[in-house]
Amino acid sequence: MRIALAKMLVALAVVLCAACGGKDLSDADVLEKVVPSMAELQFRTWDLGSGFLVEGGYVVTAAHVVWPLTEVDVVFSDGTEHPNVPVVSYDQLADLAFLGPIETSAPWVGFAYTEGQLEGDSVLNLGYARGDPSITRGKLEQSGNWSEADVKWVSSTAAGIGGMSGGPMTNRNGEVTGLHIRGDESRSLGISSDTVKDRLDRIARGKDVSVLGSRTLVSTEEAKHEHEFVLQGRWDTAVYWGRASLPTIEFDANWDVEYGLFAFDGDPYFRPAFRSTKESVDDACCTSRTWFAVVKQSFDIERHGVIKSSAPLARYEDPDDGRQLQIGDTIMGAIDAPADFDTYTIHLSRAQGIALQVKSFEQITVTIDSSEAAPFEVVSERHRWSEITYRPPRDGKYTIALQQSDETFHGPAGYTLSVSLRPTITRLDSPANTLDSPVGDLLRHKFDHHVPTFQIDYPANITGGNREVIAAELFEQDRWGRTVTLEKRDLSQHRKQPDEELSVVDYMERSVLSGSFPYKAEKTVTAHREIVTPSGAPVLIEDFEVDDGGMKGVRLAYIHEGETGFMAIFYAPGEVFDEWRPVVDYCIGTFSVGDFSVADGMTDE
Structure with a gap:
């Protein structure tokens, strides 16, 4: 079937390119010349991408096509299959991988002399696009030398189609000038054949193909179903990997630790994990390929946890970290x-x-x-x-x-x-319009379009995260988990009946903001007080905690004329919140309705 399809494509190319002039070979001629040396790379039933045979019996491809596998199946256009061919070396800087060597009757490609290449010269990309031998044609745009990595690269206007990664780039005579690694419908990027030949020479001499060494997934501990981990801060991750299985992950960690499951090709299943979360992925993700489980957090706090899996996991230590x-x-x-x-x-x-x-x-x-x-x-x-x-x-x-x-x-x-x-760089500016206070610089938030004016102050040093949260008029969070979130809400969204009169307690409990943040779990109210405003409507202030003090906070709610709700929530991990509490109390006191502030009400008590 594959042989017949290849012949059909060649015949079609002859028709389409009959008008190709100059000294260029037609697309059909290039296909006929190069396709016998091209290989489709597979892992179990999964088509990975393309490669091509070179002298010495090695198959060359792009590293991202086969990473992090150690063996793949190689299938040539005549149907010859070579199962479980070892991946002998990776060069992650050049995005190259080398498989083999194999004994095969397939011919190996010839490399072009690249020194004479000029911008505008013909470039052809070949590969197994969507599983079929395919070819695209364009012009050489640019070539360059990434000297630090000892990598030469080329770019062209030839389209790069999915599945062609790892396939050969040729000149008009069908001689290989590079290896395709990236592309879209209008251009492509490849590694020069000079770099490919250099890496093959290194392999022949028993040398590493890359200055990074030939990296593979190395485990620092044996694969097992349960691992304990410690995250030291926001830039620390715990990375685990497994092979060809359908994992179900059980995850137990402190507040605001996140984990994600990733298939080999990077399809993410990523979401926050609140205390204990179970997440499974389907056959399309992981039964035929390597997968990763990655644990991380947003804060500079030491966090401990346990990850459990129905399939064995191995820990990966990144050699670049630290x-x-x-x-x-x-x-x-x-x-x-x-x-x-x-x-x-x-x-x-x-x-x-x-x-x-x-x-x-x-x-x-x-x-x-x-x-x-x-x-x-x-x-x-x-x-x-x-x-x-x-x-x-x-x-x-x-x-x-x-x-x-x-x-x-x-x-x-x-x-x-x-x-x-770079001595002339200008220093970063602090947020504009900061206010001096006994607890440090503050910013003032005025709730939009309302008379009388409603406003509250909050710390300037937690701002700048550029995070938007549904239902929040303002959401700011810093590296320690100190968070301020503010809401203004039309109370018709919270009434169970159109004519229901909501109390401030009802609003506090029904608010999306209060229910979703800071924790999707039951909150324990540890202190409660009401400050009466001149209108007679109370400002409700509650201290609360979750997880036996693992997270603590203060929330404030007020209803204006029975129709508009205002809410402010300050929260942080328990040990952080205790130190932050004087700042929170001061900010809560700045909530004001017109000329009246909560601090005024506290003084009158």
């Missing part, structure tokens, strides 16, 4: 698991600006952070081949964290990171 950087350094690494961070530390002075140069074939999110940073002082930008400038707000130790998106993972992303001085 390295110390200095000005002038260039380091190399790879993000090799979904939702994982590569973290580095560096000591910086507020008197010196720096520049970070990031190079990668994947988009990388780079974050600069420190344990003392307010959210507005944390810089996070997404880059592929560019520079970030930064001026530290204070002297101290900073974290530089690199990650791919939480929502997608296309395989390992190699990168280089260089740090240099």
Whole structure:
């Protein structure tokens, strides 16, 4: 069937490209020349992508096509199958992988002499697009040398279709000039055949193909069904992996720890885990491929937990984490698991600006952070081949964290990171319009479009997280879990009957904000008081806690003229909230209706 389909495509290409002129081979001629050397790579029943046979019996492909497998099946166009071919080496910087060697009657490809390539020269991409031999044609746009990684690359206007990753890029004569690693409907990116030949030479000499070494998933402990873990802060993760199974995860950890299940190709099943969460994934995710379970948190607090799985899990330790950087350094690494961070530390002075140069074939999110940073002082930008400038707000130790998106993972992303001085960078500004107070700088929130004016103050040093929450007029949260959330609500949304008169207690209990935040669990009220306003309507203030004090908070509610509800909630992990309490009490006192404030009411008591 596959042979007949390949012949049909060749015949179709002859018809479509009969008018191709010049000295270029037709698409049909290139297919006829190259397809016998092309291989479709499979794992069990799953089509992974493309590869091609080179001298020495090795099959070359893109690393992201086969990562993190150690064996794959190789199928040539004539139907010849080679099961369980070992992956002998990965180069995550160049996105290359090498399989074999195998004994086969299939011909190996010929490499082109690339020194004479010019912009505008013909480039053809070949591969198994959606399981069938396919070809696209375009022009050479650009070539370059990633010197730090010793990688030469090429880009062209030839389309890159799904499944063609790992396939050959050829010139007009059907000679291989590169290996396709990325693409869309209008362009593609590949690794030059010069780099492929260099890596093959290294393999022949028994050398590592990459300066990173040939990484695989190495376990620091044996695969088992239950693991204890400790997260030291917001940039710490616990990464586990399993193979070809349908896992059910039981997860038990303290408040606001998150976990995600990821299929081999990065489809995420990611959500917050409140105390104990069960999540399963279906056959399309994990029965035929490697999968990851990643545990992380949002706060700089030590958290302990246990992860249990119906399928064995192995712990993965990232070799890039925890390295110390200095000005002038260039380091190399790879993000090799979904939702994982590569973290580095560096000591910086507020008197010196720096520049970070990031190079990668994947988009990388780079974050600069420190344990003392307010959210507005944390810089996070997404880059592929560019520079970030930064001026530290204070002297101290900073974290530089690199990650791919939480929502997608296309395989390992190699990168280089260089740090240099940039003295002219302007320092970050504090939020505008801060107010001095006995408890530090505050910001004032005025609830929109209301007479009399309703307002409340909140700490300036927790702002800047840029997080939006449904039902909240304002939501701010810092690295320690200190959170302020404010609401203004038309009470018709909370009435069970159109003519029901809601008390402030009813509003407190029925509010989406109060019910969903800060914890989807029953709250214990530990203190309760009412402050009577000049209109006679009370301001209700409650202290509450969850999980035996694991999380504590104060919430305030007020109803104006029976129609509009106002709410403020301040909360944090228990040990953090106890220290934060004087600030919270002061801010609660600033809630005001016109000229009357809660602090005034407390004074009158």
